[in-house]
Amino acid sequence: MHKQIALTGNDAGAEALKDVNPDVAAVFPITPQTELMHKFSSFAHDGVVETELIHVESEHSAQSACFGSAAAGARTITATSSQGLMLMAEICVLTASTRLPVVMPVVNRAISAPINIHCDHSDSMFCRDSGWIQLYCEDTQEVYDTVIQAFRIAEHPDVLLPVMVCLDGFIISHTMEGLEVIGPEATQKFVGPYDPAFSLLNTVDPISIGPLHLAEYYFECRRQMIEAMDNARRVIVEVGQEYGELTGRTYGHLERYRLDDAEVAIVAIGSTCGTAKVAADKMRENGIKAGVLRLRTFRPFPGEEIAEALCGVGAVAVMDRSVSYGLRGGPVFSEIRSFAGADAPPMISYIYGIGGRDVYTRDLEAIFEDLARIGRSGDCGEVYRYLGLRE
């Protein structure tokens, strides 16, 4: 019923945006995101979409254009990576706290200095407290599917928060894989028309956007964002379910891979999860019951579900592709551990893949083997570890 095509991750993101046909796109290039908006711009140029492109002079301007466009009531997109996200960060927090449902693919790349164009998650993790919902993709199929779902999540009246759809730079953005697409008709039927409750251009019933809130109301604004993010927990699952009914591909906060009877498990986000699944399969051939827990949603953080999913596993390694300086272990590890109860399994923190350091199946097999040893002996050894670091 659905068409199978070969696309890179960047092309898959552009294809999904094409099928959605948003009103406005702010466009600015940065490696490795450039091809995504390049492809989308071709669709706009060729009249395949009716989107109005705004060519801006920086990412700060890109997100500012998104702010204005979304405040005017237009369905709005942009995309970026690394330093681009750093530069737009100031406006990203405005977009979120003004409750403007912008959708933005973030092609994950290390942040400077030293300059590095390869994948890690430092850029999006830097924005983890910006009020944006963050969804991480494992492969190109998920990039396509998640970009489409992002509009429904962001624009849901109980949410109204912007969404970052994160995909690993080069590893996903530049890898050509096969994926199923549902085309513009089914996509637009799924996403539905955008009917914002407020618009800056509504002169009949005019409103102010971005006013001054001092001590009297600012706190309450923040409380509303907290509630919106909590509502997103439910909405992400509902939208993922409905998308599954349409396509056969159901999404939630987590993916449990061979986890039911697992004695050892790796927890990760992004493309590494696929490699970890292959490693888990190999381990099982060798008699070690290995599983993988993939986090798709990082904000809102599905802490309780993670704790429940890991309950009964003998030993767990949590993989972080970014660093939180001064806090031992990365953000994924620290946050998972904050939900771990007294009966939680022993957990090891691995910082890995920083600046694009490759991660092979054998690296993850070695982690599984080590976890099996920990499970047998009960002795964790060093909890805070680095994978593939030259020391």
Add this chain to the structure above:
Amino acid sequence: MAYEMTEIRWHGRGGQGAKTAAQLVAQVAMGEGKCAQGFPEYGPERMGAPIRGFTRISDEKIRVHCPIERPDVVVVLDETLTSMPAVTEAADDATIFVVNTTRSPGEMAAKLGAAGVVYCVDATRISIDELGRPMPNTPMVGALIRATGCISMDAVKRDVEKKFLKKFGERVAEGNIRAIQRAFEEVQSS
């Protein structure tokens, strides 16, 4: 591997089309109902610098997302790269080499120290004849098909015609198809 997969590593110089070839073969395989991945060495591409590309073809969904460590096939688009250790890295006696060279398969096998079968074809000559410039990537796809049968000749010709005709016109599309066919016929093995 848990399931049967063909892993191809491409070596070329920036501008020779190794990335395009890696993705072309993946795309054609997908068109034939297989699962496939095609990706370049992650990073900036510079004209003339040694680069790698990767193709995986499998009957089942490919989940792994890392460079190929132990290739089944190594395709070399530029003879000057054959003295680099990267070309023979992790090769064993089952690794098939497909090399763009004027040398004989025997000479090339000795130069590479290859234990497996070595296929040689003068893809540069073929592309100059058929395209008017040295663009060894498409003829090397023809040689690869002869060496491995990983995709079908008909499918690759259809794909090249469709893609190149639209983008570059009839002359380039036809030239590439002739180049693929000639390399398929002219390639010699050890």
